[in-house]
Every structure is written in structure tokens, then in C-alpha cells.
Amino acid sequence: MSERPGFMGYRRPDGRVGTRNHVLVVPTVICSSLVAERIAAAAAPVGTAVPHLAGCGQLGPDMRVTHETLAAYCAHPNVGAVVVVALGCEQVIAQHLADTARRHGKLVEIVAIQAEGGTVRTTEKGTRIAQGFAGALATEEREWCDISELVLSLKCGGSDYTSGLASNPTLGRVTDRLVELGGSAVLGEIAEIMGAEHVLAARATRPATATKLIRIITRVETEARSLGLDIRGTQPSPGNIRGGLTTIEEKSLGATHKGGERAPLEDVVAYAAPIARKGLTVMDTPGLDVESVTGMVGGGAQVVVFTTGLGTPTGNPIAPVLKVTGNARTARQMADNIDLDVSAIMDDSETLDAAADRLFADVLTVASGRRTAAERLGHREFAIHRRNPTI
Amino acid sequence: MISSRDNVATALEQLEPERRLQIDGGTLVVREAIPPGHKIALQAIAAGAPVVKYGSPIGLASAAIAAGAHVHTHNLSSSRGRGDLAHSATGEPAPRLAEPDDRGGLVGPVTPSKERA
Known part of the structure; x- marks a missing residue:
């Protein structure tokens, strides 16, 4: 066994590594x-x-x-x-x-x-x-895989004020650590990067990547405007607003913490397109949770970490979805949906680094086969993003 | 408060009027009830000025905001994705996105309607 972190996965004939079979x-x-x-x-x-x-x-x-x-x-x-x-x-x-x-x-x-x-x-x-x-x-066995084989999907949903303060920065620390160890992470939901694009664009390793990110955000914003509608009808959502989030910029700045503080932005890819580079990738997905997770798993993510403030049950048909909340009430009230409670960050009884240590360990355990709440409950939501109306 | 540049902070518990908060060496008097998770103004913010959280603007004050006041949808407004403003006769067009220096591949500015005219 190596001293580097890793997990027990299924090594496939095409060289990729699975966390489920x-x-x-x-x-x-x-x-x-x-x-x-x-x-x-x-x-x-x-x-x-x-x-x-x-x-x-x-x-x-x-x-x-x-x-x-x-x-x-x-x-x-x-x-x-x-x-x-x-x-x-x-x-x-x-x-x-x-x-x-x-x-x-x-x-x-x-x-x-x-x-x-x-x-x-x-x-x-x-x-x-x-x-x-x-x-x-059933006869195939798991084997040791280096952490650099892991592609982690970063997702948040049902966000409230605890998301930007506790669960998203906890996940961000895991992202930074994973990327430093040679792994990959993918961030979706372009509408929820709107207002925080300057933070990610500044971390792009190539000018073309920054340009691509800004171009996609411009397209989504233009689409929203061309409908003549106010994006505030959906962003932030009514639940986000009750939770204290006022604008899409505020929601995006909190959401973008999932991508860490240091991880370089290596690539920007289309919906469900292969995540081909190590490091952080942004995928062009809509803000609807299930369509977004469906796309990021399609791109090759083998584990999804899903942070939530208000709580949400979403799973995926083939990838484990690990739920993290910084809201103590949600951790209690939706205990059957939540895998990890990091609410102690909110009253300073746990540091972000300590919470990140626990999440990092859980990601590897789940990658090695431990079933998440969503898997145990049979949550297998799947929705393909539609670009046009049905003809 | 998350960044030293912020002019709002997040209430971690219910704040009642007249409560005095010690923030960064100064005293802030809470002006109105603020629910947990909602924002309080750390200083007076003029109408039209940026509201700053996480060290970045999260929108513009849609009304003058006093120090210690509740900051939410009644006095803070997003400036992004606002098709309703761009198409309204009286509303201002939404501001343009910041664009990177390298404009290769960009499809052109996002445009207020007068540029199309």
C-alpha cells in the first residue's frame, strides 16, 4: 500500500477507475x-x-x-x-x-x-x-487506486446562509487538497457562477480557459435577458431568499467556494463532455440540481459531494452522492438524507480544516464502497439537459 | 463578516433592535429585527452603491441603507441577468459584464437594446 491517499476501486479495461460496479x-x-x-x-x-x-x-x-x-x-x-x-x-x-x-x-x-x-x-x-x-x-474485486484517479463532482443545492459559511468552504478545502494530490474536480451550474466568474477566471491556467468561462456565462445571462424576464424569478430560489440570500451574486460567491481557493481552473467543458484534465474543470450545466449532477457524472465524476443548507434528497443512478450540511436543524430534521454534519463550524466548535479532514476521509470511504444516504434510500434521479423544445 | 472589505455581515442568530454589537473594535447598534442567516449593514450604504460580501459586490443598494439595518430584497438588488430591465422603457439597461483582455472567441458584448438599434 502506498503512503498517498487512495481508495478501493474497480479498474476498467479502458484504464479508468470506478467506485461502483x-x-x-x-x-x-x-x-x-x-x-x-x-x-x-x-x-x-x-x-x-x-x-x-x-x-x-x-x-x-x-x-x-x-x-x-x-x-x-x-x-x-x-x-x-x-x-x-x-x-x-x-x-x-x-x-x-x-x-x-x-x-x-x-x-x-x-x-x-x-x-x-x-x-x-x-x-x-x-x-x-x-x-x-x-x-x-459479483466476481470482480476492488483494488487499490491512487487518489489522482478520482474525479469529484462539486454540487450545492437548497442553499442557505450556512452553505457559504460552512459546507461550501469545507468542500473547497477538500477540492484544494484533492487537486494538489493530482486528482480532478468539476463544478457546474453556470447561472450560479454568475457574479463570481472573476474569482474563477483569475485562477485559469490559460487565457483561453478564462475566455471560455466568461463566454459561457455571457451566453447564459444573454439567454435569460433575451426572454425579457427577471432571473430573480429563479435565482436565488424562494427558499434561498427565505434563508437570507438576496442576490445571484451573493449565492454564486458562496457556491463557488466549493471549487476551493487555490485549485487552478484547467478546463471548461460542454454538458456531459469528458472531464479530460486533472485539476478543476467547469462544466456548462443548468442550475437545476438533477440535470446538473446528471451532466457532471456523465463527464466522468465517480463521486458527487452535494452540500445543502435546507436539505435535499437528490441521488444519481450510477454515482454515490454524499450530502453535507452546515445547518444543525437540517442535520436533525432530515437526518435520513444527510451523510455529514459540519454545523459545528457555525458556532466555532469545529474548524473548517477539521471538518475538511472528516469530509476528505468520507469521500475516500464512499469511493471504496460505503453506501451514501441517497443510495440507501434508492434516490436515483436522472434528467438530461434539453437545449430545445420537443418538435 | 467574512472579508475586511465587506459592508454587510451575516447574523448567526436572531438580532433584536437596540442590541449593541462589538465588531472590529467599533460598536454597531442593531436598528431592526434581523432573522438568523440574514444580513446586517455594517455602515451606511448610499442608494446605488455596491453591497459587498465575501469581498465582492453582491448587488447594488436599491435604497439608502443605514448602519445596523436589515439588508435583503427590499433594499438590495442584483444587477445580473435582468431581462426585465433591459427591455423596460424606463429601466436602466443592465451593466455589461467585465470581459477579459483576451477577447478571442467572445461573441460580442451583451447588449443593451440601444446598441442593436
Whole structure:
């Protein structure tokens, strides 16, 4: 064993490292989503599905994002095997998803509802395949992986005043430490960087990266303005405002603490696109929690740390989501959803550094297999970001 | 208070009027009830002046704010993403984003409507 921090993970044929070993059941289209969910449920909790509302009636970039997000999940290191559930006449191509999974060394099969002859036969065949895959994956063992193999998704939601003072700076310290050790972290939610972009742009390692960040923020702000609407209708959210947050700038400055204070900004990538560089990456995701987590996991994050003030249950179908709160009341009232309570920071009975030590240790334990509250509760929320209306 | 540049601080507990707070060697008298998690003005802030927290502006005062007053949506307003202002006949256009020196790849300034006219 090395002296460097690390975790017990699944080393994949493509060289990536997983923190889970799921049989992923992927519907190509909304029409095959229910069958996919039933097949996954029959092999739960190893079996997990990504039911979604798209896959047809989509054009251009909107179609591309759906296809690429589903493909990214098929290639993800937390997935050991894939069952693609097609209808037969949709736009998303089942064979393309299966080929992606195979290229990354996964076991894979396609079942198609029109070809198999209906819901019952498809569910039955898919269940048999998923069970067989689950049996094969059960023989695989975890091995020691260096911390530099970790890609951590940084997320906050249901924020209140404790988020910017306790949970986000705690996570920021973990981010700085992870990045110094050669690992990767990804920050999403462009609307929640608005007002704090100067902080991140100043840490960009290349001028082009800073430019890309500002360009994406400008686009989101322009989109909001072009609707002729006041972004205050959604940012901050009504709950944020009750919690004492007044403006998007204030929310963003607190939220951006998740990205640490020193970690250099190495890259800015599109929704669900591969997180290819070590260090801190910003991903172009919307501010809706589930769409944002879905994109960052698609990019390759194997663990999500989700800070919350007011409390939120969100999970993910293939990645553990670890909940941290700095609000003592939330830690008590939503105890079943919270993994780590750092509220002692608020009355100075714990330092940010001590809380960060605990979170850092928990991230590695969860990466090594300990199930999070969201996993135990079966929270597997999944939503692909839509760029255009359905045609 | 988080940064020495801040002109507001976050109340960690309910603050009642007339309470005297010792902050940075000075005394601040609370002017009105402030719920936990909400902001209190550390000094007088003129209408239109930036409100500063985390060492950065979090918006502009939409009314004059007295030292010790509650700072929230009634007297502090964001200047970002405000399509309602950009399109209103009387409202001011939202300020432009700061742009980096290297403008390569930028799609152009975000624009108040008069620039399109």
C-alpha cells in the first residue's frame, strides 16, 4: 500500500477507475423507459436504470446532447455491464450505445420492444440478461487506486446562509487538497457562477480557459435577458431568499467556494463532455440540481459531494452522492438524507480544516464502497439537459 | 463578516433592535429585527452603491441603507441577468459584464437594446 491517499476501486479495461460496479439499463427513448426501470429493479441495487423523457422528436444540438449523455453513462467507469432497451423506431440508436459500452470493455446486450414482441417478453428477456451480468460482476474485486484517479463532482443545492459559511468552504478545502494530490474536480451550474466568474477566471491556467468561462456565462445571462424576464424569478430560489440570500451574486460567491481557493481552473467543458484534465474543470450545466449532477457524472465524476443548507434528497443512478450540511436543524430534521454534519463550524466548535479532514476521509470511504444516504434510500434521479423544445 | 472589505455581515442568530454589537473594535447598534442567516449593514450604504460580501459586490443598494439595518430584497438588488430591465422603457439597461483582455472567441458584448438599434 502506498503512503498517498487512495481508495478501493474497480479498474476498467479502458484504464479508468470506478467506485461502483453497476449493471446499467439504458432506455433509448421515453417509450422504453418503463421496461428499462422494471428490468433494473429486478436486479437492484446492482441494476440501475436511467429513465428519461427524450430520445425522439429532437433536433440538432438537443438530440446530440441526449445521445452523448446516454453514451457517456454507457462508458462510465462506475458501470460494469449495460443492457440497452430500445423500442425500434426512435432516433437514439441502440447499436451506437451498445458499441460505446463494448469499446470501454463492458458486457453489453440490446433488447428491443418491437422485435421481442411487447412489454412482457422484453422485460423477461432483459431481466434474464441483467441477472446474468450481475452474477458476472459479483466476481470482480476492488483494488487499490491512487487518489489522482478520482474525479469529484462539486454540487450545492437548497442553499442557505450556512452553505457559504460552512459546507461550501469545507468542500473547497477538500477540492484544494484533492487537486494538489493530482486528482480532478468539476463544478457546474453556470447561472450560479454568475457574479463570481472573476474569482474563477483569475485562477485559469490559460487565457483561453478564462475566455471560455466568461463566454459561457455571457451566453447564459444573454439567454435569460433575451426572454425579457427577471432571473430573480429563479435565482436565488424562494427558499434561498427565505434563508437570507438576496442576490445571484451573493449565492454564486458562496457556491463557488466549493471549487476551493487555490485549485487552478484547467478546463471548461460542454454538458456531459469528458472531464479530460486533472485539476478543476467547469462544466456548462443548468442550475437545476438533477440535470446538473446528471451532466457532471456523465463527464466522468465517480463521486458527487452535494452540500445543502435546507436539505435535499437528490441521488444519481450510477454515482454515490454524499450530502453535507452546515445547518444543525437540517442535520436533525432530515437526518435520513444527510451523510455529514459540519454545523459545528457555525458556532466555532469545529474548524473548517477539521471538518475538511472528516469530509476528505468520507469521500475516500464512499469511493471504496460505503453506501451514501441517497443510495440507501434508492434516490436515483436522472434528467438530461434539453437545449430545445420537443418538435 | 467574512472579508475586511465587506459592508454587510451575516447574523448567526436572531438580532433584536437596540442590541449593541462589538465588531472590529467599533460598536454597531442593531436598528431592526434581523432573522438568523440574514444580513446586517455594517455602515451606511448610499442608494446605488455596491453591497459587498465575501469581498465582492453582491448587488447594488436599491435604497439608502443605514448602519445596523436589515439588508435583503427590499433594499438590495442584483444587477445580473435582468431581462426585465433591459427591455423596460424606463429601466436602466443592465451593466455589461467585465470581459477579459483576451477577447478571442467572445461573441460580442451583451447588449443593451440601444446598441442593436
